[in-house]
Amino acid sequence: VHERDESKDTPAAKECFKYLNKTSRSFSAVILELHPELLMVVTLFYLVLRGLDTIEDDTSIPAKKKEPLLRNFDDVLDIDGWTFTENRPEEKDRELMLHYGCVIEEFKKIKAPYQAIIKDIAKRMGNGMADYCLKSENDEFGVNTIAEYDEYCYYVAGLVGEGLTRMFVEAKFGNPALLDRPHLHNSMGTFLQKTNIIRDVREDFYDKRIFWPKEIWSKHVDDFGDLFKPEYREQALNCSSEMVLNALNHADECLFFMAGLREQSVFNFCAIPQTMAIATLDLCFRNYDMFLRNIKITKGEACQIMTESTQNLQIACDVFRRHIHSIRKKNRPQDPNFLKISIACGKVEQFI
């Protein structure tokens, strides 16, 4: 563990850590344990992307206004004291946007290569979000094809994987060969994003947002909203299991990626969210509760996973094995994707 002397933090650094804790339930813990070389760098990366997402998520901002904000969000890092006051009062990270100046102040102090990575990813993610925002304005279904679903996940999460990988390699904490395997770091982000999209389906739908691709749900129901009606219970379960199958296809690449990490705190930072994700997919798999209420893995299970995934790759793989086994046990021959799910599980087991 890397002990940190908080009394040496500048007021702006203190503020950054305050907003990190306020804006992320799950990430702040793993970020704060990072090696000192990457601690502030990844904190700032997180806060910049959280800022972008706070603009993207605010449906009260008209698309015409939102588009340039998203596309030029990287430029804001050059404007001392920049602040954004136009989020609706209920937007959960409005507070960060009001005090964004602390992010800008600390950003100027980190090494140039890290600054360049953060700006580059913010630029590309902002452009991707803007394209998607315009598209969904003209299309009630949001995501139509699986290819579009993959593209959206690439913009909002795969790119985070790329940026973090470049940081790990810059810090000499990751095998540089990871940079030549874009599929692997895209899968690291996409696996987390798809799990989030599966689990949050109900919450997102009541927020008038649909991320499940029509190409998948239309095989099971005519209207997306039918998934939440008790008379379509079986269809909803089969649809969600097809979504889990789609996400599971990234699991082996995530394990492969983690084999390329060379520093314990970076390994933990990567492994904890991934093992939480496989546990969450297991929880969602053929669990009708996800259509009725918000579901979450228990505190106890989360604690156990934290302990296990912070030892080594072998033990993190054990967590994957356990949940793959549990998914297999819940798989049903009546499910149209029974065979494909069994094969996808086999592909992960082959790695571990």
Ligand code: PS7
């Ligand atoms: C820089 C750690 C480790 C190689 C804010 C971590 C929202 C799933 O839907 O907040 O808002 O509730 O629960 C994270 C790859 C990105 C991908 C994406 C930046 C892993 C802005 C996480 C996180 C790459 C767009 C958080 C992608 O979910 O979502 C840092 C390696 C932010 C990672 C968003 C989602 C992240 C997400 P929601 P959450």
Ligand code: MN
């Ligand atoms: Mn969240």
Ligand code: MN
């Ligand atoms: Mn978003």
Ligand code: MN
């Ligand atoms: Mn969000």
Ligand code: MN
């Ligand atoms: Mn610009």
Ligand code: MN
């Ligand atoms: Mn979500």
